Amino acid sequence: MPEMVKNDPFWLDPKDLHRPVYVREGFLKPTIPAFHVFNPGFGVVNAEQTWG
Helix, strand or coil, X not given: CHHHHXXXXXXXXXXXXXXXHHHHHHXXXXXXXXXXXXXXXXXXXHHHXXXX
């Protein structure tokens, strides 16, 4: 996916203020996994909607 985004001018068009930011954050910069990946108990609590 990052190579496709880098080669297609549609995604990095500076005229649109939203697309380039989305692409940089989602594809080009490093991402962090969701918290429940590290702690399965958090996923259970989130599924049960305990916080609400």
